Structures are given as structure tokens and as C-alpha cells.
Amino acid sequence: MEKRRFKKLRISLTDTCNMACTYCVPEDDADGIRSQLKPSLTAGDMVKIIKALHQELKLEKIRITGGEPLMYPNIVHLIKEIKLLGINDIALTTNAYYLENLASRLKQAGVKSINISIDALDKEIFKKMTRKDMLAQTLKGIYAAIHEGFPIKINAVILKHVNSSQIIPLIKFGIQHQIPVRFLELMKMGYLHHNYQDYSFSQAEILEEVNQEFSTHRKLRKISATANYWEIDKTNYKFGIIANETEPFCSDCDRLRLDSYGKLYGCISAIKGISVLQKIKNKENIEPELSLALKQKQPIRFIGNEMSMRHIGG
DSSP, rough: OOOOOEEEEEEOOOOOOOHHHHHHHHGGGOSGGGGHHHHHHSHHHHHHHHHHHHHOOOOOOOESSSSSGGGSSHHHHHHHHHHHOOOOOOOEOOHHHHHHHHHHHHHHHTTEEEEEEOOOHHHHHHHHHHOOOHHHHHHHHHHHHTTOOOOOOEEEBBTTTTTGGGGGHHHHHHHHHHHOEEEEEEOHHHTTTGGGGGGBBOHHHHHHHHHTOOOEEEEOOOOOOOOEEEEEEEEEEEEEEEEETSSSOGGGOOOOEOOTTSSESTTTTTTSSSEEEHHHTOOOHHHHHHEEEEEEOOOOOOOOOOOHHHHHHH
């Protein structure tokens, strides 16, 4: 394989989600009809794939995503199995709706850290972003994760004319609870692939909002990190911006993706996934598939595609 290699694996357990966020789900699917797709993989087959990938790549970290991964019925068992493979850095990305009742079990199973997606703290703006009245339960999930002692980050996708007013409230919430907040530029994915600019709110615009309230200074970006970070002056608090469009980070990305149907993607921009399960069951070498996935990496800039983020994970 080339010098560049995969170090991290992101697993989309399911493309089912209990929310219908405006940047992910088109209006005609807001009731969740298409989101009831079921994974074609058993937890056992998922573990087989992860084991084979770990043996080949010596993975440093696994992140569980979705859809909404906490809707996956066997998630606690699956995490325990992943831990038994010798992978200790297991992270989770969730909208936190089901987290109140699962946080303790996830901690015991081996989840090390949690990223929580919440795009607004205002109830009406939250409903506008997610099309669901679920803010109160989401906050209960965040508080449960805090109670369990998880390292937490908050992720917030910022859309022009929709939730940019929530940038300062989210930072103040982050300061209060000592949780780094990361603001995401809209990605060119799914039904907004061709008109994402209608809603795009750039890193520069986010910083302009922040700097109306706080003085900040930039931190050095870590290799392969998705976020740029700023520290608020005279505090120990930092927030991040994932600038997919205006400051891309493709050149040193080391993530491999596995969807709920057992297909690999070397890049979220890749149109076609790469099947590996049958070769793994036949105990065949998957080096050619990994090399193909590596070739899917973008050299400089994320190009996106029409596949929903719900399918491949954040």
C-alpha cells in the first residue's frame, strides 16, 4: 500500500434516525419513511469485518456513528466485542436522545468519548433544524454523559438564516459545562449537494459571530484533525470549526468508513462502496480492497456526492 494509510475507522451502524435534520433529510422524507431501512449485517458479521480490518491496519481508533447509532439494537454488545479485539479507543457520535438510559451501559462496555450533535439550544430553532420536538430529551442525554464522566464534544452544523443565532449560546453552554463546541460548515452531501451554498455559513462568518462576544486566538491544527481550534482569551476554553469547504483537511485524512451494509469507503465523497464481507468469510486477502479504498481519498478538497449523511455517518 501507499505511504498514506488508514488509522481510524468510522462505522455507520444504521441509516435509521429518529430525527430528520434539514441538512440531511429532504422535506418529503421528514416523517422518516425512507429512514426505516434496516442494516443487512448482523452484529457478528460486523465484528468479522472490524476484526479483519484491525488485523490488516492496526487501527488506532473506532468511531461509532449512524444514522443514529443508539437505535441499533445490539450496540452495547457490539462495543464489548470491539473492545475484545484489542481496540481501546472507541468513540461514539450520537444525537443523545437515547443517551440518558444508555450512558452507564456504554461506559461499562468500553466507549471512551462521545460527540453529541445538537444544532440549537432554542426550542423552536431546534425543531426547525431537526423537525422534531426533542430538545429536552437531548439535553437529558448530555447531562447523563456528563454524569458518567465521558469526555464530550458538541457538534453543531450552522446553516445561514436558520441557526447562526445559536453560535454564542452554544459556546456559553460549552463554557458552563467545559465541553468543547465544534461548529461545522455544511457539507456538499445528499439532497443539498448541488445547492449547499444557499445555506452555507463559512468559518469566517462563524468567527465573525464569535468575535462580537469574545476575544480569541487560534491554536495549531493537529495532523489529520478535522477541526481548527480557537481559545477564548483569559480562559482555558476552546471551540472548534470544521471548515469542510473553506479550509479543507483532505490531504492528511486517515479515516476509513464502513457502512451498515458492509461496504468500505475511503472517503465520504466516494460514490461507490467496496464490499469485503464475502472475502473475509472466505479468509481471502482484502489488501486489494483497502488499496482501492485508499485511492478514493481526495488529495486536497472534499467534493461530496448525493449520498445522504444518514447513510455513511458524520
